[in-house]
Amino acid sequence: MRPSGRKLDEMRTVSIETGVVKHAEGSCLIKVGDTHVLCTATIEDRPPPFLKGTGLGWVTAEYGMLPRATGSRTRREAATGKQQGRTVEIQRLIGRALRAGVDRAALGERQIVIDCDVLQADGGTRCAAITGGWVALRLAANRLLQTRAITSDPLPDHIAAVSCGIYAGQTVLDLDYAEDSAAGTDSNFILTGRGRLVEVQMSAEGATFAREDMNRLLDLAEAGVQQLVAAQKAAIA
């Protein structure tokens, strides 16, 4: 009944390849089905100005989509001179989600910038960006630990994200583009490796939803995130 033939609670194939950009302090190419996102981490020695003197670090994110990552070409934001509302919203979400998993005192007064660029899009790009972004962040943190720039691990747990939705009246896990564009309710769940909630976003797109729907979608998400965390572990091993 799903366009892809997947079961209701079946995720797409996930692969995470690390070390794909030689210059970055951490990098990976995450593929969740046909959604491909290149994630890099850049360590900056200075924190943002508002943190000077606090002993705390910062993690921020930027998100972009190559013009032809999509079915029809999207205008290049660098050329239009403006990031679209959707882009701004997504990169704020990625930064907020990753920061929620960071021990900012352990990181010290520095900033890590996570760049997530979608090479090919097929639904769920923000979730893939968070899951892959965490891997890039993990690799950058490892480098700080290896070079003894920091001495305690600033990343106590994994962060990963998955979308769920109500498609054709059914709650389904990990929406692809065909499902996403037809879903009545769309949601993104960001969880830690231990299953704590970091962020929940649920939106009625065609129809409002009930409290039980919310809980059913979360059931799916909890299972999906476990698989993503396993893929993260395999990638950084």
Added chain:
Amino acid sequence: MRPSGRKLDEMRTVSIETGVVKHAEGSCLIKVGDTHVLCTATIEDRPPPFLKGTGLGWVTAEYGMLPRATGSRTRREAATGKQQGRTVEIQRLIGRALRAGVDRAALGERQIVIDCDVLQADGGTRCAAITGGWVALRLAANRLLQTRAITSDPLPDHIAAVSCGIYAGQTVLDLDYAEDSAAGTDSNFILTGRGRLVEVQMSAEGATFAREDMNRLLDLAEAGVQQLVAAQKAAIA
């Protein structure tokens, strides 16, 4: 224990004054405690281009904050030449939330623009904007019905929004600025008058949260929205 002395499940005083801008097709000034938002509705005869010929209408929203609505002056976005990420995120939310309550076929090929401008901010401006924005929208829809521009009501139910959060370890309803800036988890719930969910946004700001927290916060929100809907009904009576 709350800075304002309110009980954990106590909302701030809500008042909604309609007809405050003589030019607008619908308008109100909503006050939720010290948060004051001016909401206007503008009826445009033409829908956005992508709806030409579909018979469907559209509702969109813009959000702004006067520079001195806040404790320290915020730079005027018109002068900086750019809406901040926060502004973009909020106005997309308002538009999405209000659209979820609109029968777009009943509205017909026209657009209603809801402008929400914060005159004074004390936490919860996006929720006040949605609750007040719905009143402005309701008044504009009434005008379309009265002038027989449309014949069936495009607004089958109320839409209202409230924030909840985990403050000092407790789940509390309707955060003011003092609470919002110290909350460990912050959430916004948008519901219909009949209690269906329109949008849920929950964010770990200082600490991740558990599934039970999510449900407890929703309990508070359901009660709060009922009070907001009552205030909406009184205002448009």
Added chain:
Amino acid sequence: MRPSGRKLDEMRTVSIETGVVKHAEGSCLIKVGDTHVLCTATIEDRPPPFLKGTGLGWVTAEYGMLPRATGSRTRREAATGKQQGRTVEIQRLIGRALRAGVDRAALGERQIVIDCDVLQADGGTRCAAITGGWVALRLAANRLLQTRAITSDPLPDHIAAVSCGIYAGQTVLDLDYAEDSAAGTDSNFILTGRGRLVEVQMSAEGATFAREDMNRLLDLAEAGVQQLVAAQKAAIA
């Protein structure tokens, strides 16, 4: 013969309510007929860079109009990314006019920013902004005096502004929108409480004018400003 039924030399009703925004160091809502402008004053401890080390202060102003302050909706400047020429011209005028009444040495090395936001427009918004902006400025100066941040009064006199014009061949005081859009000559006079001139702006819109017209319009303005100054005095009493 005037659309409003007013006499040629009759102003609209003026009201000035102070203390309308709790965060601002000075604020008022000025209503000149159906023109409503919210004015706030912000005290900034640092002067603009070009005044560092001079011992002199600065007063500047910004002007905005809510999208639906007008009969048909005006596009939001924050969204278009650019202040219109008219906005820039008006806010430069407000700043220049208010500065002309400030003893900048008495103010010391700080800046006061006056924000004037039009909630509802019916002609004469720049004059209302100057008249109300002076009240906000006066209240902010009072606060500096009360906290002994400064010791001598930086505002030796009132500043107020009124528009006059040639409408249907007659010189009239305080044009509303209906008159303004049909006037052959439009002028703004800014005066001090003692009747000294601060700024004169006269423009032929449909027909050029004679030297005698200039003097007749000034006669009207002198009388109008006296009433505005009286309203200012009542508001700050």
Added chain:
Amino acid sequence: MRPSGRKLDEMRTVSIETGVVKHAEGSCLIKVGDTHVLCTATIEDRPPPFLKGTGLGWVTAEYGMLPRATGSRTRREAATGKQQGRTVEIQRLIGRALRAGVDRAALGERQIVIDCDVLQADGGTRCAAITGGWVALRLAANRLLQTRAITSDPLPDHIAAVSCGIYAGQTVLDLDYAEDSAAGTDSNFILTGRGRLVEVQMSAEGATFAREDMNRLLDLAEAGVQQLVAAQKAAIA
């Protein structure tokens, strides 16, 4: 007593050379002392959209200053991505002033764009731009008459502008930069060839002024404009 040694009512030398840009429908280089402005007129066959179908034409103006027209280099507005407030204010003034002298029905549904670019600045650039801009406009109108694109003259009279001010306590005509930057009151008068007023702008810069000052400055301006009109006549002869 004036820095230049001029008498109080003495203008700088004025020269107007026409035909300086071969592509333009009208052009001149106006020199008022060391202030040099290149003015061109472009005839566009279509009026601005808001005039479609009205039978009326439009005249508009743009103003610019080469980066090194000034004593210290001014940043290029094309490079900063934004016209400064001063530029916007001046070009609106030029357009408004020239339009006041145009019979827009005689011009018909077309637009003439006047570009005024300051090659060298020494005070009074906006007045020189208006005076020279009118010459470029006159030449363009002549071309329309010669090619019988229009049959009645759209320019019934000359338009010219001069600045006056109160410098070192004296009312003086045609301020140069040294005077302008030290003047207590600065004014610009725009008049027709027959002495009717088109626009008056008077600003207290260091000190407020009295009604008699206003009339004394106008006396000077009336005499100055006559000399400018004579120079315009000589140029277009």
Added chain:
Amino acid sequence: MRPSGRKLDEMRTVSIETGVVKHAEGSCLIKVGDTHVLCTATIEDRPPPFLKGTGLGWVTAEYGMLPRATGSRTRREAATGKQQGRTVEIQRLIGRALRAGVDRAALGERQIVIDCDVLQADGGTRCAAITGGWVALRLAANRLLQTRAITSDPLPDHIAAVSCGIYAGQTVLDLDYAEDSAAGTDSNFILTGRGRLVEVQMSAEGATFAREDMNRLLDLAEAGVQQLVAAQKAAIA
């Protein structure tokens, strides 16, 4: 003597993988050593407005660099709101070069947009973009031929580009970043498969150069382009 140990006339390893973005009408990932550029072609049914009714088509290009394609992070142009001069210059070059190899009448009234995004940079990104961009263009043209949207081939010959320079006093082929940043003269040669010149760009960076240098660099380039054309042929086979 070259940092990479290559011989003076030795190119880096070139690989071109096609079909890397499923949505695009043509795509490839070109790797010239550590320089990796993703190139996609988008067919648009409408030509740019200036070609309406001419029967001619158009090819244009856009170029971007992911923020961490470089050794230190480059600011994202979408976020700064502006494409840098270097970006603009490069994408104009790519478009001009590819157009020089297109029979625009055979292409008909449509546009092909080539997007070249640098995933990893190590010198010579503009040349790799042209060489890879031509492959994407070739694949898009093939699709037009296969679907019989066009009937004669719009690409009579290959287009490929290579950089040469004077490094440490020697003329060398295909500069990598280490060489490029130290070269006295830098040049880019764009040639057709048959060896005709499309574009030559030579710049003295540290030292001017002689006419014989120009010819020696061209000798190298001719040999290098032959290898690139061979790689193109292998990729599209």
Added chain:
Amino acid sequence: MRPSGRKLDEMRTVSIETGVVKHAEGSCLIKVGDTHVLCTATIEDRPPPFLKGTGLGWVTAEYGMLPRATGSRTRREAATGKQQGRTVEIQRLIGRALRAGVDRAALGERQIVIDCDVLQADGGTRCAAITGGWVALRLAANRLLQTRAITSDPLPDHIAAVSCGIYAGQTVLDLDYAEDSAAGTDSNFILTGRGRLVEVQMSAEGATFAREDMNRLLDLAEAGVQQLVAAQKAAIA
């Protein structure tokens, strides 16, 4: 056979008038036929930030075109808020070319900004800007030497530029607009007074070209630049 009746190797008349802007440290108006460019040099005491502490100076350039320098009016870049790609490309070329002729250690830690503004365009504006820009730079360097701000000459040789092209199948020198817009190949050669190459730019516009064409065009350019250098010498004498 050339539209202007010139011989294949005949340049247009060149004139260079210096001292045309009284404020600038160096200035000239260069006329190459009907192409007129105003060039000014501004000496800034501080180098760009990346040169602080290196002992080296910098030369940069900005280029602009007055709106009506061209046959039909070009939109003012200051008004559109953006420099066009062509402008950016040209000003980068001018700066690069002039810097190639500067002994940056002799210049010391300061910057010279060359502004080139086209008053009237008839082809070859970038070449005229480089040739005239060098004169302005030479005059500014002279002033630094005269005031003993520097002690050794930072300009060891002349820099001048000329365009050549293949027009109607013939190689011609110094293209005017009529030729430029019809040329099959267009090229710009920048040389020193001693005939060393600084920059070569050759572009196939309608037809690719052969290696012999490249050398024939350079023959023409070498002769043309000698005439330009003679004109520079006469101007600064």
